[in-house]
Amino acid sequence: MIRKSIQSRRARETRLKIYGITSICFALIMLATLLISIGLNGYSALQQAYFKVDISVNMDKLVDDSGTINKNKMNLFNWDGLVKSALREFFPEVKERNEKKELFAIISANAGYDLKEIVKKKALGSGSHTLSVWLHLSDDADQYLKGRLSIDIPEEDRRINNKQIAWVNSLVERDIAKLKFNKTFFTSADSREPESAGILGSVVGSALTLFVTVMFALPLAVMASIYLEYFAKPGRITDFIEVNINNLAAVPSIVFGLLGLSVFLSTFGLPRSAPLVGGLVLGLMTLPTIIIASRASIRSIPPSIREAALGLGASKMQAAMHHVLPLAAPGILTGTIIGMAQALGETAPLLMIGMVAFIIDIPTTFTSSATAMPVQIYMWSDSAERAFYERSSLAILFLVAFLISMNLLAVVLRKKFEKKW
Amino acid sequence: MMSFIKLASCVFLSTIFISNISIAREGDQISIVGSSTVFPFSTIVAERFAKNTDFRAPVIESTGTGGGVKLFCAGIGLEHPDITNASRAIKETEKKDCASNGINPIEYMIGYDGITFSNSKGSEQLSLTKEEIFKAVSAKVMSNGMMVDNNFKTWSDINPSLPTIEIDVLAPPPSSGTRDAFVELVMHDTCKKIYNMSKKDYKASCSALREDGAVTEAGENDNLIIEKLSANKDRFGIFGFSFLDQNKEKVKGSIINGVAPSISTIADGSYEVSRPLYFYIKQEHVGVIPGLQEFGDYFMSLATSESPLEDAGLIPKP
Numbered sequence: 087m088i089r090k091s092i093q094s095r096r097a098r099e100t101r102l103k104i105y106g107i108t109s110i111c112f113a114l115i116m117l118a119t120l121l122i123s124i125g126l127n128g129y130s131a132l133q134q135a136y137f138k139v140d141i142s143v144n145m146d147k148l149v150d151d152s153g154t155i156n157k158n159k160m161n162l163f164n165w166d167g168l169v170k171s172a173l174r175e176f177f178p179e180v181k182e183r184n185e186k187k188e189l190f191a192i193i194s195a196n197a198g199y200d201l202k203e204i205v206k207k208k209a210l211g212s213g214s215h216t217l218s219v220w221l222h223l224s225d226d227a228d229q230y231l232k233g234r235l236s237i238d239i240p241e242e243d244r245r246i247n248n249k250q251i252a253w254v255n256s257l258v259e260r261d262i263a264k265l266k267f268n269k270t271f272f273t274s275a276d277s278r279e280p281e282s283a284g285i286l287g288s289v290v291g292s293a294l295t296l297f298v299t300v301m302f303a304l305p306l307a308v309m310a311s312i313y314l315e316y317f318a319k320p321g322r323i324t325d326f327i328e329v330n331i332n333n334l335a336a337v338p339s340i341v342f343g344l345l346g347l348s349v350f351l352s353t354f355g356l357p358r359s360a361p362l363v364g365g366l367v368l369g370l371m372t373l374p375t376i377i378i379a380s381r382a383s384i385r386s387i388p389p390s391i392r393e394a395a396l397g398l399g400a401s402k403m404q405a406a407m408h409h410v411l412p413l414a415a416p417g418i419l420t421g422t423i424i425g426m427a428q429a430l431g432e433t434a435p436l437l438m439i440g441m442v443a444f445i446i447d448i449p450t451t452f453t454s455s456a457t458a459m460p461v462q463i464y465m466w467s468d469s470a471e472r473a474f475y476e477r478s479s480l481a482i483l484f485l486v487a488f489l490i491s492m493n494l495l496a497v498v499l500r501k502k503f504e505k506k507w
Numbered sequence: 508m509m510s511f512i513k514l515a516s517c518v519f520l521s522t523i524f525i526s527n528i529s530i531a532r533e534g535d536q537i538s539i540v541g542s543s544t545v546f547p548f549s550t551i552v553a554e555r556f557a558k559n560t561d562f563r564a565p566v567i568e569s570t571g572t573g574g575g576v577k578l579f580c581a582g583i584g585l586e587h588p589d590i591t592n593a594s595r596a597i598k599e600t601e602k603k604d605c606a607s608n609g610i611n612p613i614e615y616m617i618g619y620d621g622i623t624f625s626n627s628k629g630s631e632q633l634s635l636t637k638e639e640i641f642k643a644v645s646a647k648v649m650s651n652g653m654m655v656d657n658n659f660k661t662w663s664d665i666n667p668s669l670p671t672i673e674i675d676v677l678a679p680p681p682s683s684g685t686r687d688a689f690v691e692l693v694m695h696d697t698c699k700k701i702y703n704m705s706k707k708d709y710k711a712s713c714s715a716l717r718e719d720g721a722v723t724e725a726g727e728n729d730n731l732i733i734e735k736l737s738a739n740k741d742r743f744g745i746f747g748f749s750f751l752d753q754n755k756e757k758v759k760g761s762i763i764n765g766v767a768p769s770i771s772t773i774a775d776g777s778y779e780v781s782r783p784l785y786f787y788i789k790q791e792h793v794g795v796i797p798g799l800q801e802f803g804d805y806f807m808s809l810a811t812s813e814s815p816l817e818d819a820g821l822i823p824k825p
Contacts, residue, residue, distance in 0.1 A: 355586050471753065
């Protein structure tokens with residue numbers, strides 16, 4: 087009788103264990119599938135198709151009398167024409183207007199501007215110079231070289247026709263077109279041409295935003311939790327505050343965006359699309375998370391430490407600042423980093439305050455227009471151009487890597503500074 | 508009681524603190540809001556504008572036409588946008604709203620966008636009438652002079668010459684300008700011209716899409732609709748012509764009232780499901796925001812045939 091019941095209890099135990107293992111396996115498999123599928127879509131964006139042209143520039147046409155580069159002359163100069171005529175030298179048989187248009191479609195629409203920037207950076211002296219430069223091929227040629235455009239379907243349905251394929255292949259055979267590391271992706275901001283688009287603008291935007299978030303949320307949260315733990319008298323008001331903080335942590339993030347729109351933008355007249363406002367909104371959003379983590383961390387410090395300090399004549403303030411806070415710091419830090427990771431991945435609140443926008447300039451101050459990394463991913467995934475698909479996947483990988491390293495940092499910091507009693 | 512006073516003073520002090528910092532937008536940057544349909548064209552113009560001139564690149568948000576006009580008409584000053592894009596003309600009520608804040612919007616028509624009723628490349632291209640599309644997607648249909656719940660299950664129920672496949676349509680969400688235009692150009696048009704209904708009647712009974720599973724609302728992401736169409740050959744999707752043009756190896760547009768969607772048929776008006784696209788400049792900001800008028804002129808200079816905007820799917824004025 088007893089043996090039987092023990093047997094069935096053991097069996098139940100084994101079943102529970104199996105359920106647990108299955109669910110962990112399921113979660114791991116899902117995560118792996120997600121990462122692998124994104125990785126397979128995104129890895130090819132690490133490379134970009136370039137072509138090499140030799141271009142001669144006469145600097146005398148571009149400088150003032152004093153010898154410095156004249157901005158106006160630079161802007162008016164026909165850089166596009168220069169690149170196009172250099173390209174046509176490879177294919178002298180192309181003469182007809184329509185054919186020329188098709189030929190120029192295999193190089194980036196930004197090739198001329200890119201050349202201008204290269205010349206600007208080189209700061210060449212006066213006289214004629216011959217430069218050998220690598221410029222972007224168009225996104226369609228790039229996708230073809232990566233094998234992402236199928237060429238089995240009828241020509242008229244393709245983004246790239248047979249002639250263009252032949253031209254691209256001929257450039258590759260002559261070794262003046264190839265896939266190279268896609269530096270542009272890491273050094274430039276958004277663009278409408280996939281080959282010129284990069285994530286730097288949104289990374290800087292996210293960094294500026296998170297800086298404001300930390301500076302705003304962390305001190306407030308720490309002060310609030312010290313007050314609630316040590317100074318507030320237990321009573322209705324304290325209970326009310328506590329309930330509200332817990333509720334606030336569960337409020338959908340878009341609500342904070344609406345709050346930001348009506349308070350920061352409409353009432354205080356702060357600028358739209360600015361990291362300052364984004365940071366404040368995300369700060370409000372993460373505030374409850376950090377408060378809850380900080381309170382838990384402060385509460386876990388043995389009361390004897392504080393009581394000893396008080397007993398030796400320290401004031402409440404000294405006990406909190408000198409003894410409790412340093413010991414609670416690892417826990418507070420972990421809470422903060424997790425809150426920051428949450429804020430880094432948010433787009434919904436940013437939508438209302440204008441940070442979901444197309445911005446070409448890399449932001450420099452807290453009030454210049456900026457966007458954030460998840461926003462960039464969202465905007466690329468919504469673009470019609472096929473080449474943005476792999477770029478958004480790569481940006482996702484970048485964001486995930488960033489989040490994982492933030493969480494790792496939280497774990498490491500906790501392990502390092504944790505004290506055991 | 509003490510703690511309540513503390514709390515109140517705390518809130519009060521922080522309010523004063525924040526309201527003292529008043530920082531406006533950097534005044535040399537144009538701010539653009541509005542339609543998600545015009546957004547891709549607007550961004551192309553902005554990028555070229557910044558690269559060809561010494562003006563800074565405008566900041567462009569895709570807020571939808573209605574949201575954009577609301578922000579645009581909210582007031583004059585650096586905290587309000589300078590331009591709004593629109594996939595329909597500004598309404599009379601919106602004009603009044605603008606005028607009450609002293610704003611005079613200047614209208615620029617940049618061209619047309621067609622709305623397509625598309626399916627996967629591998630399936631049969633259908634030739635439909637607006638009425639047949641209406642019967643497939645509307646919540647209520649006409650039966651013996653009465654509007655009744657839509658019970659059509661397959662396309663052949665609507666017209667025996669159409670294939671016997673289940674009606675399965677992906678439609679854009681109500682917040683989208685494409686949805687507004689589809690409802691107006693296909694559904695209202697059918698009720699008005701074929702069923703001779705009054706404006707009040709067709710607005711009341713010909714605006715809703717069916718909710719019995721035959722029509723699914725997709726998100727604002729048109730790429731997702733195209734993925735779903737490739738996955739299911741019997742499914743149809745409603746989206747703008749520019750997306751069809753970019754994905755012509757995956758999807759194709761149905762013939763509507765005898766005309767297939769293409770740049771030429773939309774430009775000459777023979778493809779009936781098309782709408783004009785606009786942007787509006789705030790006259791009061793011209794001369795205050797550097798490059799505002801220049802941007803408008805530059806946009807119009809690119810809104811022609813043989814331009815990068817046409818390559819992106821805009822149909823310029825003929």
